[in-house]
Amino acid sequence: MNKEKIEHLRTRIASHFRQRYEFDRVTVSLTLGCAILTAICYWLMNVMANVASIRSPDNRVVAPLPDAGFEKIGKIAALYLTDLFDAIAILPAVIFLLCVHRTPLACAVQTLIACSIGCILRITTVAITSFPDPRLDCERVTGSPFHSVSLHRCGDAMYSGHTMLFVLGALIWTSFSPLTWLYRAITVFFWGCAVGGGVIIIANRSHYTVDVLVACYVMVGAWYFVQWWWHQWVVVPNRLVTLRFPHGHLYDQRGCKLTTVAAASHHHHSTMTSADLTYRHQQHTHDTNSATEHSLPMTMQDVTVPPLNGQGNFSSAPAIPSPSASRPEVTIHQAA
Template identity: 45%
Template sequence: MARVSELGQKAFGFVWRRVRRNWWLDRVCIIFLVCLVLVFGLTYYFMNVMANVASQRSKLIEDQLGQRFTLPDVFFLFIGYVELLWMTDMFDALMFVPTAALIITHDRPWRVVSRLLLSWGLASIIRITTVAITSVPDPRPSCEYAHGNVFSTFTLHRCGDAIYSGHTLIFVVCSLVWSSFAPRNWVGRILTAFVYGLAIAGSLIVIANRAHYTIDVLLAWYIAPGAWYTVAWFWFWHVTKKGRLLKIEFPVEVGRHRDSDSEEKCQRRRVELGLMPDGTPYDPVALYLRALHGEPELSPPVSAARTAEKQEVDGAVPTAGGTPNPNDECVLTIGESSSQAFTEDFSARH
């Protein structure tokens, strides 16, 4: 029993340290994420509104024609019709579970969440502009039309909700999360291939259920990567390179992607990004003026906090009376030499 209690305490301690190290946010990052979630929710709401509009327009067209028909689709000739509509929603859940596991175990989880919501939201905005522009006959004979107020009606798998496939959008975005953030080893590659297999299987299920035409599924596969890499470009140049949202971009230390990264690799990233150890953009004039006035060099405060946390985990406690611990002297020396090497490297590059 004591052994179980000890293991439980160790597990709780590990989880708590990881939460504080990788998930803790400052006020600016919290405000950013709250605004991001609100905007994402609004895009999904208005996408539902426009899908209701498309459904009601499809009903008007069917009434005018006096019949319901399906447009010719090549894949419909090779994939038989199945009445298993619940499987399209099941594949959404199958994509969410491994993606959520990846986010929870990632060393920069809020960065993954931000990229996911931004890309998904951008693709949803595109779908808002397309779903009700051109109305097409629904490919599923048993679909139901949306009735009532378009702003307060919420239904799934309604008629007319065609261009383009929202389910396939979820499949592709979750797959792209794995492509960009999965571990760079054979386990990560196998899991990424597995997730892509789920995405392809889910796309075929969407077609088999006649929830969408093949063109709707293909458009999702075209648009989602475009939204994903557009957000990646914007994020790199306007967040990473400018040292913004540091607790989201680099929760542990500026330039550190994973806990296993070496100090040399982190410093090389800071040089390539043009960032100082504290996350501010590199400014040679400011460094020159600091040296001219005899001010001390910038030290990496995030790295120092991380080292202090590591000492706490390892059981190293400063001695009483204000006398520094030998480990503290070592940390100070490493911080000074790292800052000096960082400045010299920048001077050589610039």
């Protein structure tokens, strides 16, 4: 009996996941590929942050740089708050996408791509220019950069990885949550957490103020670049035709249901740009004209008649010799 209950429960769970996510080879492969790319980017970012720590000048010898944020915000010693705010920003957003949103895989892929872009930009900048760390009790990396892991190392300045996650969590709610008063309030709350987390980073002297601001700019830019790319090459029909995420024809980006086929069709057309609509109109007009030309019968107006030349012949036709000109002359001699 217990085996039957377990089997029944397993069947119900499997059925729920099939109906909820509609897993197929393309979408699962793309989602896993983006997750692997993000993991590789985070590993490389940790390596380059260790390189930056090794290269950074000793802040006990070289004084930290002057910073306007340090002058206005008092100093605290609560590094755990930066990690706590990361968890507050990311975990609820992940739970919302995977367990509540109606198009979880599409949202997950967009989020992972945006996060990977932010990591790649940080990989290429964090160790280029070395800054003295603003926090005197930072952890200096001395071993291999490939094996050391630290969240608050020295020299890990440009730009703030914690702020990237603050902003990423707020952007998930901004772009993917339904436009109801409840979700609007949640979105405002998480943007407040992002701002508060940035202030806590500056107060802890974990980063310079410019590190926090640049992280905000980079993450917002990467996010909306991915949104534009997704609209142009996935949402708009006839682009990546084979890439159709589950429930994409039934729910919009915010998870709101398109109740009828007409509404789904309207959603597809409303997400097309003016250039796409113009191109499709031109193609339709060209196809209609071609079909009309082939269906009409030929008339005398469709026959092109070459003009007459001065001698009364068709100018484009070769001249026909007269019978006298073509007959050979014959001379007859009579016998005497």
